[in-house]
Amino acid sequence: MSIKFKLRNRFSESLPADLETAVMPRQVHNAAFSYVNPTPVSQPQVLAVSTEMLTSLGLEQQAWQSEQFLEIFAGNQLIENSRPYAMCYGGHQFGNWAGQLGDGRAINLAEVVDAQGNNQTLQLKGAGLTPYSRTADGLAVLRSSVREFLCSEAMFHLGIPTTRALSLILTGEQVMRDMFYDGRPQLEPGAIVCRVAPSFVRFGSFQIFASRQETDNLKKLIEHTIRYDFPHLMLDEEKLTSETYEAFFDEVCRRTCEMIVHWMRVGFVHGVMNTDNMSVLGLTIDYGPYGWLEGYDPHWTPNTTDGEGKRYSFGNQPQIAQWNLLQLANTLYTVIGTADKLEESLQKFADLYTHSSQQMYADKLGIGRHRGEDDQKLIGDLFACLASTETDMTIFFRNLTKFSQESELATWYESVKEAFYTLDEINTQTKDEFQSWFTRYKARLQVSELDSQDRISLMNRTNPKYILRNYLAQIAIDKAHEGDYSEIEKLLDIMRRPYDEQPEHEQYFAKRPEWARTKAGCSMLSCSS
């Protein structure tokens, strides 16, 4: 059995390559990417693979057990006839233009044709130095790689657009990290995730060209992206017009909006929504200091680097996405020359977000079609209640099906009480507000067009039972540090069916335990990874 792919190097063949080949960190002008090979590692070991990704890439289920798989996805051996490369991009970090960033530790192994005939790029994250590594080492550690691997697949199974993960490999190397930037660096095990996506082009990939007035390159990248990733927008095979560019931006806005509505639905906080971490395909990309809401709090961010400003907190995500889209619009404006349509698309983003999120919340409540202002208030008031006492968002919504239009009002507490972190507080201060909310909810359910069965089924498709809770990932990481990788496999398996009841895994449907409230890696994450 050998690992063979059909290669189709669209990106590297149609865009300009860096003429210099030195790996040394530097500014790379007039190029969309630099050829660079992964750095070999000493003692690689496969810790986990996504069997779905094996299938979708046309590999056999046992393929991961081969020496060749290990060597390729650890970066020790190249895929036959391939020429790996790192991509050049820039970005706005925390609202400020940061200049050239680029794949400082990601290396695209190859563009391949998958089992369905679609293009996929295979990319190693943590595979060594590239010309974009700046002052860093090009590596990734086990803890961050476990988080990236598991969350990519968990998001996919939740039905959320995302880059995927094929494999998680321990490199055998030790990597120095100052996890909390407190001057106490430690050696940690190194690891590499193989990510997969139709394209890894980011908003920042366009921005870098505009910032350098490399207009021809900017046009080439836009046209490449439209031709291969948005082919339905190509009306004329040969010539792309400003209208096509505008339609392209409009679609990026729409896809980004869709992604954010999903994040808000499941309580996902990306944590570092810089424009270099925004995929032009509207995929969730860069699983760094992300987190999952436990106690519902729109101001929460897991990213300690963002602790003060809370720019990337849960509730800010829609508005930050729009700000990022504005930066992309500014870039496209340099080749379109008029702003009207771009502005229109940005406004449409806001309208679409309002409209789609309203219906998404209505689905979470199982009330049927969103009926305007009254429903708006019902939803808003519920979130005010949830925020008034520490309430686990996932458990609350999942258990809300236990309360129906036929329920006695007083039973509301029994239905959802498992979601409350502090029962005393809810008894004394907040119960009345919840009770009056449930009175209105019951009345609303009575006039819904959904019958009980449809309602429950809709709610269970909208409100996941199992999410990759921060502390669950951390337990898997702690075990992995002791050489036990079984919990990674277990979580991967549970997260395959996040909307299903899995009675044997009921303990994974549980509030964050007290020990995890302040533990590093659970509620607080840095960008050190």
Ligand SMILES: Nc1ncnc2c1ncn2[C@@H]1O[C@H](COP(=O)(O)OP(=O)(O)OP(=O)(O)O)[C@@H](O)[C@H]1O
């Ligand atoms: N250990 C590292 N070595 C080299 N470059 C790094 C390292 N960590 C981050 N970078 C670079 O710093 C910039 C910002 O990092 P960020 O945390 O957004 O990305 P990342 O986690 O490395 O990767 P990605 O966005 O590809 O998932 C990127 O250019 C990234 O490649």
Ligand SMILES: [Mg+2]
């Ligand atoms: Mg990044």
